[in-house]
Amino acid sequence: MPRDEENSMTNVERAEKHWHQLLSHSGTSSIENSNENKDLTALLEGNKDNLLTALARSEFLAEFLTQPSLSSKILENVTTAPPSNDAEDYYTQRILEWLDNVKTEDELLVALRQCRNEEMARITYADVLNLQTISVSLAQVSALADCLITAAYKWLYQDACKRYGSPMGENGPLQMYILGMGKLGGRELNFSSDIDLIFAYPEKGDTQGGRKSIENQQFFTKLAQKLIQALNKVTTHGQVYRVDMRLRPFGDSGPLVMHFAAMEDYYQDQGRHWERFAMVKARIINDDGSNDTQTLKDILKPFTFRRYLDFTTLDALRNMKKLIATEIRRRKLSNNIKLGAGGIREVEFFAQSFQLIHGGREPKLQSKSLLTTLNALSELGIVESSVTEQLSENYLFLRKIEHTLQQSRDKQTQTLPDSEWEQQALINVLGFNHYDDFLAKLNIAMEQIHGHFNELVEESHETHSEEDELFSACLDAWQLELQSDEFVDAFSDHLSRTEAMGIFDTLAEFKDTQRNYRMGQRGEDTLSKLLPEILYVLVIQHPNNSVQVLSRLLGVIEAITGRTTYLDLLLENPDVLKQLVKLCERSGWVAQEIKRFPLLLDELLTPLYLGQQNTDIVTSKREYEQDLRQTMLRIEQDDVELLMDAWRQFKLCQQLRIAASDISDSLPIANVSDKLTVLAEVILENILSAAWMQMSERYGTPSHLEGTDKGFGVIGYGKLGGYELGYGSDLDLVFLHNAPSGITTNGKKQIEAQQFYIKLAQRIMHLLNTKTLFGQLYETDLRLRPSGNAGLLCCHVTGFEKYQNEEAWTWEHQALVRARAICGDRSLLNQFNDVRKRILTNPRDKAALADDVCKMRTKMRDHLLSKTQQKVDLKQCVGGITDIEFMTQYWVLAYSHDTKGLTQYTDNLRILESAVENSIIEPSTAKGLQKAYLKLREQYHHLTLADSKFADQTEELDEIREQVKTHWELLFGNVMSLPSD
Numbered sequence: 009m010p011r012d013e014e015n016s017m018t019n020v021e022r023a024e025k026h027w028h029q030l031l032s033h034s035g036t037s038s039i040e041n042s043n044e045n046k047d048l049t050a051l052l053e054g055n056k057d058n059l060l061t062a063l064a065r066s067e068f069l070a071e072f073l074t075q076p077s078l079s080s081k082i083l084e085n086v087t088t089a090p091p092s093n094d095a096e097d098y099y100t101q102r103i104l105e106w107l108d109n110v111k112t113e114d115e116l117l118v119a120l121r122q123c124r125n126e127e128m129a130r131i132t133y134a135d136v137l138n139l140q141t142i143s144v145s146l147a148q149v150s151a152l153a154d155c156l157i158t159a160a161y162k163w164l165y166q167d168a169c170k171r172y173g174s175p176m177g178e179n180g181p182l183q184m185y186i187l188g189m190g191k192l193g194g195r196e197l198n199f200s201s202d203i204d205l206i207f208a209y210p211e212k213g214d215t216q217g218g219r220k221s222i223e224n225q226q227f228f229t230k231l232a233q234k235l236i237q238a239l240n241k242v243t244t245h246g247q248v249y250r251v252d253m254r255l256r257p258f259g260d261s262g263p264l265v266m267h268f269a270a271m272e273d274y275y276q277d278q279g280r281h282w283e284r285f286a287m288v289k290a291r292i293i294n295d296d297g298s299n300d301t302q303t304l305k306d307i308l309k310p311f312t313f314r315r316y317l318d319f320t321t322l323d324a325l326r327n328m329k330k331l332i333a334t335e336i337r338r339r340k341l342s343n344n345i346k347l348g349a350g351g352i353r354e355v356e357f358f359a360q361s362f363q364l365i366h367g368g369r370e371p372k373l374q375s376k377s378l379l380t381t382l383n384a385l386s387e388l389g390i391v392e393s394s395v396t397e398q399l400s401e402n403y404l405f406l407r408k409i410e411h412t413l414q415q416s417r418d419k420q421t422q423t424l425p426d427s428e429w430e431q432q433a434l435i436n437v438l439g440f441n442h443y444d445d446f447l448a449k450l451n452i453a454m455e456q457i458h459g460h461f462n463e464l465v466e467e468s469h470e471t472h473s474e475e476d477e478l479f480s481a482c483l484d485a486w487q488l489e490l491q492s493d494e495f496v497d498a499f500s501d502h503l504s505r506t507e508a509m510g511i512f513d514t515l516a517e518f519k520d521t522q523r524n525y526r527m528g529q530r531g532e533d534t535l536s537k538l539l540p541e542i543l544y545v546l547v548i549q550h551p552n553n554s555v556q557v558l559s560r561l562l563g564v565i566e567a568i569t570g571r572t573t574y575l576d577l578l579l580e581n582p583d584v585l586k587q588l589v590k591l592c593e594r595s596g597w598v599a600q601e602i603k604r605f606p607l608l609l610d611e612l613l614t615p616l617y618l619g620q621q622n623t624d625i626v627t628s629k630r631e632y633e634q635d636l637r638q639t640m641l642r643i644e645q646d647d648v649e650l651l652m653d654a655w656r657q658f659k660l661c662q663q664l665r666i667a668a669s670d671i672s673d674s675l676p677i678a679n680v681s682d683k684l685t686v687l688a689e690v691i692l693e694n695i696l697s698a699a700w701m702q703m704s705e706r707y708g709t710p711s712h713l714e715g716t717d718k719g720f721g722v723i724g725y726g727k728l729g730g731y732e733l734g735y736g737s738d739l740d741l742v743f744l745h746n747a748p749s750g751i752t753t754n755g756k757k758q759i760e761a762q763q764f765y766i767k768l769a770q771r772i773m774h775l776l777n778t779k780t781l782f783g784q785l786y787e788t789d790l791r792l793r794p795s796g797n798a799g800l801l802c803c804h805v806t807g808f809e810k811y812q813n814e815e816a817w818t819w820e821h822q823a824l825v826r827a828r829a830i831c832g833d834r835s836l837l838n839q840f841n842d843v844r845k846r847i848l849t850n851p852r853d854k855a856a857l858a859d860d861v862c863k864m865r866t867k868m869r870d871h872l873l874s875k876t877q878q879k880v881d882l883k884q885c886v887g888g889i890t891d892i893e894f895m896t897q898y899w900v901l902a903y904s905h906d907t908k909g910l911t912q913y914t915d916n917l918r919i920l921e922s923a924v925e926n927s928i929i930e931p932s933t934a935k936g937l938q939k940a941y942l943k944l945r946e947q948y949h950h951l952t953l954a955d956s957k958f959a960d961q962t963e964e965l966d967e968i969r970e971q972v973k974t975h976w977e978l979l980f981g982n983v984m985s986l987p988s989d
Contacts, residue, residue: 018432019065019432022064022067022429023060023063023064024060026070026073026074027056030059030074031049051084058137059073061136061137062133062136064436065136065412065415065416065433065437066133066416067416067417068128068132068415068418069086069129069133069136072086072125072129073129088130095148095151096155099127099151099155099156100158100159103155103156113164113234117238117241118245120159120238120239120248121243121246121247121248124152124156124246127152128152128199128418131152135199135411135415135437136412136415138437142404142407142408142411143379145199146195147195149197149198149201150194151195153188153192153197153249154192154293156239156248157186157188157235158186160235160248161184161294164234165183165184168227168231168234172215172219172220172227172230173218173221175213175215175224175227175228176213176215177210177211177213178211182209182211183209183294183298183300184207184209184232184265185300185304186205186294187205187291187292188204188291188292188293189204189205189286190289191289192204192293193291194376194377194378195291196378198410198414199410199414200414200419200420200421201420202249203249203251204253204286205253206257206290207228207256207265208265208266208271209267210300210304211224211268212224212267225263225265229264231265232264232265233264236251255283257270257271257275268300268303268304268307271307275307276311279311282328283311285328285364287311287312288312288360288364288376289376290312290376292305309374312364312367313368313373332353332354345423345424345454346410347422348454350455350458351422352410352422354461355378355406355457355461357461358460358461359382359385361464362381362390363381371638371642373385373388382399382403383400403457405449405453408437408438409434409438409450410422412438413425413434416430431443477501478501481498481499482543482544483540484498485499485511485543486539487536490512492509495508495511496508496509502547503554507554507555518565522569534575534576534579535565535575538575538579541582542561542565542585545586549589549590550593557592557593561588561599564588564602564603564606567602567603567606568609584609588602588609588612591612591667595671595953595955597735597953597954598667598668598671599955601660601664602664605783607660607782608661608664611661611665611668625682625683628683628686629689632687632690635658635662636658636690636691636694639654640654640694651775652780653780653781653782655691655694655775655785656782657782658691659687659785660782663684663687663735666684667735670949671953677946677949678942680949681731681732681945684734684735685728685731685732685733688728688733689728691785692739693830695775696720696832698775699771700718702771703764703771704755706755706757707755707758708753708754708755708757709764710754710765711751711752711761712748717833717835718833719745719746719747720743720744720745720832720833721743721744721805721829721832721837722741722829722830722831723827723828723829723840724739724740724827724830725741725792725824726740726792726823726826727740728741729826732915734948734949735953738786738787739776739787740788740789740790740792741789742803742808742827743769743772743802743803744802744805744840745762745804745836746804746805746833746836747761747765747804749762762800762804765802766800766802768802769801769802773790776788794808794812794815795811805839805843808840809843813847818857819864822864822894822898825896825911825914826897844911845908848900848901848904848910848911849905849908849911850905851905852901854902857898857902858898858902858979861897861980865890865894868890869886869890873885879957879961881958882944882947882948882951882958882959885969886969887969889941889944889948892940892972895937896916896919896920896923896937898980899919899928903923903926903928909922909925909926910922910923910926910928917942920934920938921938933975936971936975937972943968944968
């Protein structure tokens, strides 16, 4: 039939024509058995309605089903609904059946194509009848591709090994790994699609065991060529897939297959932004779960997903976005649902842009799947859920259109059809009555996508108008060599002369420093744009404190000068810059922390983390446990160096979040200490588990243990025990165990249990104290253990009690008031709690106790108090923090024998409440001391944030100290009065 006449046929007429062809073939001599003819005819009649509908909607399906070689088996397969949940297993089995008797490459090519055509016909039948969703269809097409590629590879690999032997590496035979790129990598393959592949193998070497030994490179190149031919070659049975290899390193000019080391060198030294974009979806098709596949993933991951938030990518993304827009205009792609404005490519670009920027920090964004990525963007709060839901819905709508278009003739097209019958087939599948209704829906969907696309990585533009005289002054201040008088005049409307001169001197010093520092042109360009922005924000927000804040800010800038990523981050994100300025203004300590560890700048990108924090201690601990668990899941437990870095990064980031909330006054001082304390607890628990694993692998475990017991406990004293940790606090620790004497470990290298626990304690101390690139985790102090520095690092719990009863000084019992079980075996920690209670509730002579407490306070003040006339040491001064702590400790030791409830708490605030409840002190006394204690601790915290040790003398502070001194003298007046300052 002439083509024009065929195109003029209605869909019903086309379906009737194909139906009669089907009936005629069912009775041909190709089916010799008459019973089979009858069965086939019955099958056709039983499926007539569905078949007529499907034949009207897909020319590809009609051509396939009306082949003269049709058998009832093929038709039965096609009219059976395709698998939805176990597609990969199903296709693997089907392909194995097709390849079962294949002996030659020619037979392989026939089998692959016949299998592909039959299964694609099955998918088409289900799709055009809407028996399955587009998501299921995408998964099936992708799974079929995986299985066809893998099956072809395995057959060709075995055949090549027969000729040349097996390619060998250091640890045995090697495989070639196939990276599926684009939609294949994302398991979202088009119905009629090219497949983009990259081939890699683990290492150099030679083949062994064949008729002719060759180099591995030569072996895998031959194998790759055979695989491409098996998939790409057009035969009488068609083609499996068009294969595109241009995404490989060096493109068309590069080797067809590359070993891992060469691939790693390429991506480290020469990988380009568009290659990172492509690698987002790279997936190993024939992933066998071996160490080699993990090695390949480890090579590609750091190239694709940068460890820190990567804003150097923004310019590249802008350029790619421009190219997309230019291509749309140049090619007039208005009818193209993939490449046109608001098409599939723009949704993909939207998702992958966020993956490139945030993926290194957020593992959820490392998905190959576009829909999974959109969900993750919503879950992480990076993109509003209404946006991601709209994009997901519109994306699936476009993919359904795309599949329907390609299933019409099994052709790669994303262009809307011109012929009336194809338009009718399209709207019939999609459920529209009229083509205009479909176009209206399509236009809305593509306009919505294009709107979100346009909002993404907006074109860089000037944020200041030409009339902004202040910003012009900021530009001149950095870019021109102004004299001091010129500089002061430029800022005369905004800064005092003193502040302006201070900024002038600070900038001049910074410029001198920068001249001695070699940085690339790109870094210099970014810095020249960033410094005026910093000055502008500073003058606007902090005109009266600009010199000090600028000095802190420039300390941070100096630390990141060689890291253009962070310079870009500040330049591209005005809110991040303002947040940094605010933090540096309020806290010298925060500025120093960011200067020492620039990775903390990443935290400023998530204002949610730096705002209102949860104040419930139980919830906070659970959140920290979950966050740390997620962090540690990505690290091999035997990689000690990486573990230590992860703990330190985790602490730094969480500590900054707490400090930011503290600075913004959204977190009360008691909650600040609570959160810092439970943060330390969570880290200690994690370190204990890691140290235990490391020691038990070497020595086994003490033989008295059962199940998951460790027979070990960590006790926190001081601020850790009393829920009062500050930002720079060290940890006072005591380690206990419960191993009977004579017990040994059960490992290959056996040692005494006592020695094992000492080594365990040493290991914990090493993990805590070692200084890495991210600093020290916590400074620790073990001097409160029995016998102090002369005692064992880890003491038996009964020995601990014996020491406390027979040898401990009063000050050691004072310390025990604030001691608390932190982590370890619950039974051992309960033993410690019982020991603590027994020791604290021993009867004591109150006068002798008061004398001991006062003498220790005098000795401590003489030894630790810093002598300064202008400043005040809030801890050791008369009427300071330690005086309040000593009073609460006295009340616990003096009255717990008669009032055992006093030993329940380890923090000063609740001890004071308990003392009131048990009529030991008056409510007014407790209230006054609590108020003074909170105020002193708040000031102490803020001194730490300001990177200062001593407080200014003020009337408010003098009044607080005088009140504390009065309470002290009422309690200890007959023993010792506090000295006057």
